[in-house]
Amino acid sequence: MPNQHTIAAWTALVTANRRVLETIERALKTAGLPQLSWYDxxxxxxxxxPSGIRPFALxxxxxxxxxxxxxxxxxLEAAQLIDRHEAADDGRGQIVHLTELGLRTRQKMWPVYAETLLHCVEDRLSPNEAAELARLLAKLADAPS
Amino acid sequence: MPNQHTIAAWTALVTANRRVLETIERALKTAGLPQLSWYDxxxxxxxxxPSGIRPFALxxxxxxxxxxxxxxxxxLEAAQLIDRHEAADDGRGQIVHLTELGLRTRQKMWPVYAETLLHCVEDRLSPNEAAELARLLAKLADAPS
DNA sequence: CCAATATACATGCAATTGCATTTACATTGG
DNA sequence: CCAATGTAAATGCAATTGCATGTATATTGG
Structure with missing residues (x-):
């Protein structure tokens, strides 16, 4: 049975994630920009x-x-933000490249994203707290054993 | 522009959330149990x-x-885990109650959920770290201003 | 060489989500 | 009282997700 701190941490993790994500998605949508998953x-x-990346690596x-x-x-391809070509050295695969439009789109998304992070994260944590938060969360982020 | 600690914290937050959530959902599914959203x-x-709760409050x-x-x-109603009746004092609303089966279902889910939290959270953080994590995350969880 | 297995990626279909709107009842100001 | 506005909840429809499986190529053991 998890102890109370574990439960509190997990609950807060879910809530914080939802709140920030929601805010980011809403800001992007309001600005007429694509979803956060596109940004990533x-x-x-x-x-x-310029060498691109294979989907399995991405x-x-x-x-x-x-x-x-x-x-x-x-x-992303339908929106012309990326190109997909067959991989030269692997007949099963492909290579994905960012297009000029894809680059510009990400650049337009960043200010909206950044502004939300300032508001939802940076304004609420000191630099030390943010660093400590990152350190603690990294412990949870490793692949499940 | 957010500072590097803010970005690190946010990135770690998203990753940790995904990893743990994924693990919980997989465990529940493997055990033939419903999704985490049902548990909540x-x-x-x-x-x-026994007095139930109104959907708007829930x-x-x-x-x-x-x-x-x-x-x-x-x-949940289709799975007979809850009952819904009209609210006596508000013709627009309803009152939702847990059924016996709903209660038992949550009780069956808990060990699976708990076991995953032990593995993904408690084993990775000291009690002090968990408490500190909860404290920091709570700062992000307040309604966006 | 080649059968067996593994890897890369796509896709049909069902379930879930998101958005906008609708329906129904409640409340409030004149 | 009642028109205007607000609140509770449902729903049509499009987009997204999840799962299982399919297709194609690569690798490997005998």
Whole structure:
């Protein structure tokens, strides 16, 4: 049976996550921008640089189920934010690249996202508290053993 | 622009939340039990006691959108875990009660849920760390201003 | 070489979610 | 009293998610 602190921590984790996420999604929608999941994908694509990235690798970075990424890429491609080509060295796979429009879209999303983080996180925690929070949460984020 | 600690905290929050949630949902599904959202609702219904609770109040406790709760209650009712009656004093509303089966279902879910929390949270944090985590997260959980 | 197995990705279908709107009753100000 | 407004809850419809499975290529053990 978990002790009371464990339960309090987990409850607070769920609540905080919902509250912040909700606020971010609402801000993005209000600004006429895509969902946060698009941002995450676009950012990873940008980090991957001009060589692009394979979906199976992207899936690891984004912690998404395979089918979920497959469909996210469908939507990003339909919106012309990414390109998909066959992988030269693996007939099963493909390589995904960010388009110019994809880059610009992420850049337009960032100020809205950032503003919400300031409001919902930075204004509420000192730098030390934020660092401590990150440290504690990292302990929970490792792959389940 | 958020500082690096803010970003680290937010990223870790999202990741930790996903990892733990995923583990809980998988454990429940493997045990042939309903989703975590059902647990939360059943628990609140249990807390409400024999007088039951109005959906609009339940929605505040569960932090769910109105339509989302309405449909969750549809499913719980179809599974005979709750009863819904018209509210005696408000013709627009209803009162929701837990059934015997609803109570037993929550009781069957708890060991599975608890075991996952032990594994994913309690084993990874000292009691002091858990308490500190809860304290920090609570600062993020207040209604957005 | 090749059968067995593993990996990469897609997809049909059912369940769930989100959004906007609707229905019904309640409350309030004139 | 009653029109206007507010609140409780449901619902049509489109989008998203989850699950199971399918298709295609790659790898590996004998």
């Amino acid at each position: 994908a676009l950012l990873e694509l940008e980090k991957a640089g 899936k690891e970075r984004l912690l998404l189920p395979q089918y979920s990424l497959s469909r996210l890429l469908d939507r | 609702a059943l628990l609140e219904l249990e807390k409400a006691g 929605k505040e406790r569960l932090l769910l959108p109105q339509y989302s709760l309405s449909r969750l209650l549809d499913r």
